[in-house]
Amino acid sequence: MTPAPTARRRCLLGGLAAVLLTLPPLAAAQAQALNVFNWNDYIDPAVVERFTRETGIAVRYDVFDSLETLEAKLLAGRSGYDIVVPTNEPSFSRLIAAGALQPIDRAQVPNWANLDPVLMKQLETSDPGNRHGAIYLWGTIGLAYNVGRVRELAPDAPTDSWRLLFDPTLARRLAPCGIVMMDSQIDVIPSVLRYLGLNVNSTAEADLRRVEQTLMGIRPHIRTFASGGVIELLASGQACLAFTYSGDAIQAADRAREAGRGVDIRYVAPKEGAQLWFDVLAIPRDAPNPNAAHRFINFLLQPDVMAAITNTVHYPNAVPASKPMVEEAIKNDRNVYPTEEDFARFFTVTAVPQAAERARSRLWARFKAGR
Amino acid sequence: MRLRLPSGRTLVLALPFLWLSLFFLAPFLIVAKIALSEAALGIPPYAPVLRWTDEGVLTVVLNLGNLATLFSDPFYFDAYLRSLRVAAISGLLCLVIGYPMAYAIARAPEHRRNLLLMLVVLPFWTSFLLRVMAWIGLLADNGVINNLLLAAGVISQPIQLLYTDFALYAGIVYCYLPFMVLPLYATLSKFDPVLIEAAADLGARPWRAFLTITLPLSLPGIIAGFMLVFIPAVGEFVIPELLGGPGAQLIGRVLWMEFFTNRDWPMAAALAMVLLLLLVIPIAWFQHMQGRASR
Numbered sequence: 001m002t003p004a005p006t007a008r009r010r011c012l013l014g015g016l017a018a019v020l021l022t023l024p025p026l027a028a029a030q031a032q033a034l035n036v037f038n039w040n041d042y043i044d045p046a047v048v049e050r051f052t053r054e055t056g057i058a059v060r061y062d063v064f065d066s067l068e069t070l071e072a073k074l075l076a077g078r079s080g081y082d083i084v085v086p087t088n089e090p091s092f093s094r095l096i097a098a099g100a101l102q103p104i105d106r107a108q109v110p111n112w113a114n115l116d117p118v119l120m121k122q123l124e125t126s127d128p129g130n131r132h133g134a135i136y137l138w139g140t141i142g143l144a145y146n147v148g149r150v151r152e153l154a155p156d157a158p159t160d161s162w163r164l165l166f167d168p169t170l171a172r173r174l175a176p177c178g179i180v181m182m183d184s185q186i187d188v189i190p191s192v193l194r195y196l197g198l199n200v201n202s203t204a205e206a207d208l209r210r211v212e213q214t215l216m217g218i219r220p221h222i223r224t225f226a227s228g229g230v231i232e233l234l235a236s237g238q239a240c241l242a243f244t245y246s247g248d249a250i251q252a253a254d255r256a257r258e259a260g261r262g263v264d265i266r267y268v269a270p271k272e273g274a275q276l277w278f279d280v281l282a283i284p285r286d287a288p289n290p291n292a293a294h295r296f297i298n299f300l301l302q303p304d305v306m307a308a309i310t311n312t313v314h315y316p317n318a319v320p321a322s323k324p325m326v327e328e329a330i331k332n333d334r335n336v337y338p339t340e341e342d343f344a345r346f347f348t349v350t351a352v353p354q355a356a357e358r359a360r361s362r363l364w365a366r367f368k369a370g371r
Numbered sequence: 372m373r374l375r376l377p378s379g380r381t382l383v384l385a386l387p388f389l390w391l392s393l394f395f396l397a398p399f400l401i402v403a404k405i406a407l408s409e410a411a412l413g414i415p416p417y418a419p420v421l422r423w424t425d426e427g428v429l430t431v432v433l434n435l436g437n438l439a440t441l442f443s444d445p446f447y448f449d450a451y452l453r454s455l456r457v458a459a460i461s462g463l464l465c466l467v468i469g470y471p472m473a474y475a476i477a478r479a480p481e482h483r484r485n486l487l488l489m490l491v492v493l494p495f496w497t498s499f500l501l502r503v504m505a506w507i508g509l510l511a512d513n514g515v516i517n518n519l520l521l522a523a524g525v526i527s528q529p530i531q532l533l534y535t536d537f538a539l540y541a542g543i544v545y546c547y548l549p550f551m552v553l554p555l556y557a558t559l560s561k562f563d564p565v566l567i568e569a570a571a572d573l574g575a576r577p578w579r580a581f582l583t584i585t586l587p588l589s590l591p592g593i594i595a596g597f598m599l600v601f602i603p604a605v606g607e608f609v610i611p612e613l614l615g616g617p618g619a620q621l622i623g624r625v626l627w628m629e630f631f632t633n634r635d636w637p638m639a640a641a642l643a644m645v646l647l648l649l650l651v652i653p654i655a656w657f658q659h660m661q662g663r664a665s666r
Contacts, residue, residue, distance in 0.1 A: 068631035075634065077414040098412045185632070224534065225617055238512075285414075354410060354635060361632050362446065365625075368617035 033058045034292040037073075037081040039279065040065050042137070044312035051299050057292045067091045067186070074100045074284055081284055082293035085136055088278040090186055090351035092133060093126040095282070102285045103131045108294035111301035119318045123278050125348055133280035134297055135318035137247075137309070140276055140338070140346060141187050142269040144230075144249030146240035148262070149177040153240075162195040162270040165243060168217040175221035177240035180233055183225040185364035187275065188215075188243060190349045194273045200349050203356035208363055215367045225368060231255060237263045246335050247315040254314075267335045269342060276346040278318075310336075399647065406640035409434045417636050437641035447625065447642065451649065454622040457611075458604035461543040462597045465551040468544065469596060473555035477562070488556065491549050503542055503613050510538050510614070539615035543604055550603075551596035558592030559585075591661060598657045602650050622646055 036048075040063040048059050062081070064070045071091055073079045075098060084101075086092040095101050106112050112134065119138065120130050127133060143165055150157060150164075154173045157164055164170055171179060182188060190200040192211045199207070223239065233239035234252035236259075242249070249267035256263035281300065283293045299305060306317040307325035314330060316337050323331060330336050338346070352360070408417040409432070422430050441447050476487045494502060509515045510532040517529040532538055562585065570580035608623030615621075622642065630639035 066631075068634075071634060072631055075414055075416045094412065098414060098416065100414055354633065358633050358635070361628050365446075365620055365628070369620055370617070 032289075032292075033060050034083065034289055034296055035060045035062065035081045035287075036083045036296070037062050037064060037070065037079070038083070038085045039063065042085070042279075042313055044308045047300070047305050047308055050305070051296060054299070055292075055295055057295065059296075066184075071095065078286055079284055080288060082287040082289045083296055084282055084284055085279050086133075086282060088123055088126040088280055089349045092278075092280045092282065094351050096127055096132050100285055101132045101282045102287065102290065104133065104283060104297070105294060108291070109134070109298045109301070111298045114301050114303060114319045114321055116318045116320050119278070122276070122348065123280070125350065126278075127280075133282040134301060136279045136281045136300070137313065137315040137317055138276065138278040139246040139315050140269045140274040140335075141182075141191060141243070141245055142249070142267060142274045144234055144242045144244050144252060144265055144267050146177065146234065146237065147264040147266055149237075149240040150174060153177060159266075160268055160271045162191065162272050164270075165241060166192065166195050166214055166218060168221070171218040171221040174241050175223070178223045178233070178238055179218075179221055180224055180226045180230055180239040180242040180244075181222050182230070182243045182245075183368070185360050189360055189363070190275055190347075191243075194275075194347060195270075197272075200275070200347055201352060203352050203359070205359075208359060212363050212367065215363075216370075219367060219370045234265050235259060235263065237261065247313060250314045250333065250335060269335065269338065269346070271345065273345045273347050276348050399644075402640045402643055405636055406437055406644050407433045407435070408637050409436075410635045410637050415636065416634055434637065437638050438645075440638070441641055441645055447622075450620050450622045450625045451645070453620065454605050454607075455649070457539065457543070457621060458601045458607075461540060461547065461604045462551075462601040464540060464544045465548050465600045466593060466597060469548055469551035469555055470593075472548075473552045473559050473592075476552070476556050477559035478564075484560075488553075491552050491556075494549065499546065500609065502546065503610055506538065506542050506545070506614055507533060510541070533614065534616045536616065539611055542610040542614040543600075543607060546610065547600040547604060550599035554595035554599065555589065555592040558589045558595075562588055594657055594660050598653060601653065605650060606646055 034057050036059055038061070042063075043061075048061060051057065052059055064073075067087055067090075070084060070086055071094070073081075074084065074095060086095055092101075115134055119135055123133070123135060124130060143162070145159060145164065150159065153176065154170055157170050157174075164174075165179070189208075189211055192214055193200045193202055193207060196207075196210055196214065198210070202208070224233075226233065226242070226244075230239070230242050230244045231248050231252040232255075234242055234244075234249070235255040237256075246267055246269065249265065253265040253267070256265050281297050283290055283297075287293055300309075301319055303319050303321035304325055305322075306319040307322040310317050310322065310326050310330065314336060323337075334342065404420050405417055408420050410416060411418045418432065420432060422432060424430055472491070476484055476491070479487055507514070511517070512529040512531065512533070514533070516532060517526075520526045521529065566584050566588075567577075567580050570584055571577070575583070606623050606626075607621065608627060611621045611624060626639050626642045626646070629635050629642060
């Protein structure tokens with residue numbers, strides 16, 4: 001775990017994921033230790049130290065870089081982890097359906113009361129009754145762009161719309177300054193469906209064909225499919241438009257400002273609608289140390305702890321009482337804490353059946369190959 | 372009556388058989404079992420092949436759908452074909468580059484050979500992953516090669532080297548070259564140079580002597596080297612993933628996709644099984660060639 005506050009949640013470097021999977025799982029023998037499996041660079045390291053100091057429970061902290069890695073480990077069974085942090089869709093709901101998570105005993109988590117009921121209600125589409133998890137952090141998926149470069153190449157471009165990326169004529173004009181696509185079908189395809197005005201969970205062949213046409217239309221203008229490193233590409237000015245997570249875009253903007261080379265990065269959750277996601281604190285069914293896991297969740301849900309995490313990784317949390325302790329710049333950023341009006345435009349997705357998933361992977365493979 | 376102990380010969384033979392059945396046959400059967408099961412949502416994410424019904428009857432449920440899909444869907448066939456092609460081209464490139472190297476080492480003065488051989492295996496002292504990553508640093512748009520060419524004025528803006536077929540082949544050839552050089556060296560060092568002198572005495576030009584004497588005699592080394600490059604290159608995942616373009620849908624990548632993205636373990640297992648069979652055929656051919664060569 002790097003102490004640097006780089007909130008690169010998802011570097012989808014599949015190869016490394018596969019390598020990680022072949023490593024022996026964390027030893028479950030030591031009952032006293034707590035085994036946490038979280039996204040990379042997704043916590044304030046001081047928080048983990050404080051937990052150990054207060055409870056005497058040692059934390060073995062392990063990170064994953066893609067939901068695929070997390071799911072594969074949990075579905076293989078006996079992962080040895082006590083705390084995992086899946087994203088609500090498709091992983092969290094699927095893990096519940098597979099029986100891979102245990103219900104959380106609220107009696108052991110008094111700080112559950114700190115959770116925002118409105119956000120928890122949103123999560124119920126994945127987990128009816130909120131039985132299996134508490135929101136850790138959340139965010140949206142949208143576009144990050146370099147203000148100066150976009151204005152220069154396409155001054156008339158609508159920077160609040162998915163058209164900026166998905167309209168081939170605009171993409172062609174912006175191609176010279178570098179367009180980066182997130183290499184993640186589960187994140188990109190629903191957004192394209194939304195842009196086309198279709199059902200974001202559609203598995204209809206005709207709808208997917210339109211998605212493919214749209215993606216193929218911009219394929220020649222995409223410089224690279226990012227497996228992590230989007231923050232760096234944007235901050236250094238090597239890319240001027242990226243499909244990415246809100247927190248990553250905000251990180252990139254910060255880093256560009258620090259570098260002081262006149263690169264101004266902005267994030268936008270497009271007006272047609274942006275996908276809302278929740279990363280959820282959950283306990284695997286076969287967790288070796290469920291008691292410590294409950295204590296850890298209870299510990300994290302304290303307002304000051306959550307504020308420290310948000311200040312580090314720039315993603316909003318679901319504990320409203322933490323807000324007074326969140327830095328002004330982060331708190332007042334509409335891209336971190338959206339307004340109610342913004343919220344109305346956000347959408348969530350549900351997991352699609354396996355056959356549809358395969359059709360989507362095929363589509364994605366063809367898109368990446370450009371044929 | 373005396374208990375008959377197995378002879379030493381049997382014991383010696385039993386050991387590799389035990390090893391193979393434990394670490395090759397058993398895993399293969401497990402993979403085959405998963406390949407013949409049905410994907411399901413659960414832990415593990417596939418339905419059991421053997422099931423006890425309530426009446427105590429053992430039923431076997433085999434799902435041949437995955438194998439049928441593999442052969443009917445051109446997507447998988449194309450990926451296999453592309454992988455075989457990439458592996459074959461890589462093998463040939465390694466041969467073209469490795470043969471002169473092995474030849475030179477074999478012909479070098481005795482006291483220098485060990486040093487040269489050590490230089491061939493030297494890259495293994497660094498992690499494989501790290502060496503592939505180093506190629507990213509060399510080939511990137513702002514990498515060493517582009518910067519040198521820019522500075523020399525050969526090009527006016529960076530040319531794309533990374534994420535191309537060129538990068539893919541450069542990575543594979545670089546990583547697997549020692550596997551080609553070592554067996555070639557082993558055969559070439561046993562080769563008696565007197566044969567070449569005899570050919571020259573009989574009027575053969577150097578090139579002809581090489582083609583009619585050296586090359587055929589080094590054939591076992593060529594085949595061994597080619598196989599050592601070809602077989603791992605077919606299933607290679609890391610190099611295409613890190614250096615190859617997005618179009619390089621090789622079988623390793625497809626397998627990953629089935630296993631991780633689609634969470635279809637049975638399909639991934641079926642792919643792996645067919646891949647294994649694809650590799651067993653060239654190995655068997657290699658054994659056959661070796662047997663013929665030693666006769």
